Amino acid sequence: MDVANKAARINLFSLRSVQMRTFHLTWFAFFLCFFGWFGIAPLMPVVKGDLGLTKEQIGNTIIASVAITVLVRILIGYLCDRIGPRRVYTALLALGSLPVMLIGLADSYETFLLARLAIGAIGASFVITQYHTTVMFDANVVGTANATTAGWGNLGGGVTQMVMPLVFTAIVTMGADHALGWRLAMVVPGIAMLLTAFAYWKWTTDAPEGDFKDLRASGALPAAGAEGGHTLASFMKAAGDYRVWALFLVYGACFGVELTINNVAAMYYFNHFHLDLEMAGLIAGLFGLMNIFARTLGGVFSDRFARRQGLKGRVRFLFVALLMEGVALMVFSQMGQIVVAVSTMIVFSLFVQMSEGATYGLVPFMNRKALGAVAGIVGAGGNAGAVAAGFLFRSDALTTQQALLYLGVAVACAAFAALLVRFSPQVLAEEDQRLQAAMAERQPVAAEALA
Numbered sequence: 001m002d003v004a005n006k007a008a009r010i011n012l013f014s015l016r017s018v019q020m021r022t023f024h025l026t027w028f029a030f031f032l033c034f035f036g037w038f039g040i041a042p043l044m045p046v047v048k049g050d051l052g053l054t055k056e057q058i059g060n061t062i063i064a065s066v067a068i069t070v071l072v073r074i075l076i077g078y079l080c081d082r083i084g085p086r087r088v089y090t091a092l093l094a095l096g097s098l099p100v101m102l103i104g105l106a107d108s109y110e111t112f113l114l115a116r117l118a119i120g121a122i123g124a125s126f127v128i129t130q131y132h133t134t135v136m137f138d139a140n141v142v143g144t145a146n147a148t149t150a151g152w153g154n155l156g157g158g159v160t161q162m163v164m165p166l167v168f169t170a171i172v173t174m175g176a177d178h179a180l181g182w183r184l185a186m187v188v189p190g191i192a193m194l195l196t197a198f199a200y201w202k203w204t205t206d207a208p209e210g211d212f213k214d215l216r217a218s219g220a221l222p223a224a225g226a227e228g229g230h231t232l233a234s235f236m237k238a239a240g241d242y243r244v245w246a247l248f249l250v251y252g253a254c255f256g257v258e259l260t261i262n263n264v265a266a267m268y269y270f271n272h273f274h275l276d277l278e279m280a281g282l283i284a285g286l287f288g289l290m291n292i293f294a295r296t297l298g299g300v301f302s303d304r305f306a307r308r309q310g311l312k313g314r315v316r317f318l319f320v321a322l323l324m325e326g327v328a329l330m331v332f333s334q335m336g337q338i339v340v341a342v343s344t345m346i347v348f349s350l351f352v353q354m355s356e357g358a359t360y361g362l363v364p365f366m367n368r369k370a371l372g373a374v375a376g377i378v379g380a381g382g383n384a385g386a387v388a389a390g391f392l393f394r395s396d397a398l399t400t401q402q403a404l405l406y407l408g409v410a411v412a413c414a415a416f417a418a419l420l421v422r423f424s425p426q427v428l429a430e431e432d433q434r435l436q437a438a439m440a441e442r443q444p445v446a447a448e449a450l451a
Contacts, residue, residue: 005208006138019136030153033125036100036189042281059394065116066386069123076124077376084206085132093197096122101190104183127379140438147299147357151291158288165281238373246420248381253414254355256385290349298357318358319418325351326412333404
């Protein structure tokens with residue numbers, strides 16, 4: 001989306017500008033959504049015993065937790081274009097907190113499955129996070145901004161693996177039994193989401209100069225139903241672009257894999273290496289903790305390759321990162337010693353998150369008139385990939401190691417889809433001009449800060 005006054009630099013330790021307030025609030029909101037989304041995953045050994053779940057039923061709940069997000073992410077992208085990310089994020093946080101807290105009322109496989117399905121909708125928060133930072137930051141840093149906010153948000157997937165077993169243990173220590181403990185533990189992320197919904201509404205705006213509603217009323221932005229105003233027609237145009245679906249596949253092979261590992265890692269270490277619940281959660285959490293820098297690194301490299309080779313550089317880096325992810329996953333699947341397994345998992349996690357950052361280093365340049373549509377469709381690819389991978393892990397015919405190996409092969413093959421993303425000479429020239437203009441704008445700001 002073409003809006004005025006996008007930030008040409010990331011002033012990480014400042015909250016004075018609306019761009020930086022949005023930067024920090026959007027990653028924190030996504031962090032809490034991720035925390036609520038996967039809060040139950042490290043507690044599944046307890047839930048399994050309490051509700052008497054089978055391996056197939058657990059697999060179904062894993063699929064449910066990511067399946068609904070495919071549809072919601074596409075819808076959320078369209079809504080961001082129509083009514084603005086501030087309203088959409090506030091509503092999603094408030095409404096999404098309800099199933100997170102109410103999953104504790106589940107007393108059977110069926111009710112637990114429905115609760116995980118409802119919770120999966122908050123995974124659409126990722127699309128709003130990427131949309132909002134894209135609107136706020138200019139071409140020279142948008143890859144880094146997108147990757148950092150998404151990466152720090154994804155960090156919630158690692159932190160929840162570590163924190164939720166501790167919350168559960170604390171509740172049990174205070175006298176609750178295991179069946180009540182996991183239910184009360186899920187109230188914690190739900191309350192945090194409600195509080196963040198209030199903060200998001202109070203301290204952000206849709207764009208640097210204000211909300212879409214006001215900007216459209218003043219004529220600064222086209223009306224929602226006008227030409228260039230992001231109508232359903234522009235959404236359909238984005239949906240008809242094969243390059244968008246190539247990135248849909250690519251994102252399924254990186255973020256889809258991350259979602260899958262978040263769901264199965266604790267159970268894998270608990271069962272395969274015979275660790276206790278706390279240690280299994282701690283080790284599984286290391287995978288998500290790589291988000292503190294790894295996804296940002298993918299965005300940084302994407303921006304740097306763009307400065308040297310333009311948009312083609314972004315595509316080439318994405319291909320290499322995703323191919324290395326597939327290779328690393330295949331190696332991880334064959335590790336039988338705990339120390340070596342953890343080491344290879346960390347390397348694998350590095351390339352997973354770098355690939356995610358590199359993917360959304362490309363998204364802002366696919367179709368500027370339908371940013372929400374592109375972000376939503378590509379984001380949905382992550383959950384579609386997780387659904388497909390989920391079927392590998394629910395099958396009694398495959399061991400977890402075999403499922404991981406096959407998944408690694410699929411990722412390596414999917415890397416070649418990145419090479420399908422190409423741009424016309426006109427688009428390459430236009431984006432190069434925008435990049436040079438953003439760099440020129442940054443230089444006086446940097447000189448003033450240095451002085």
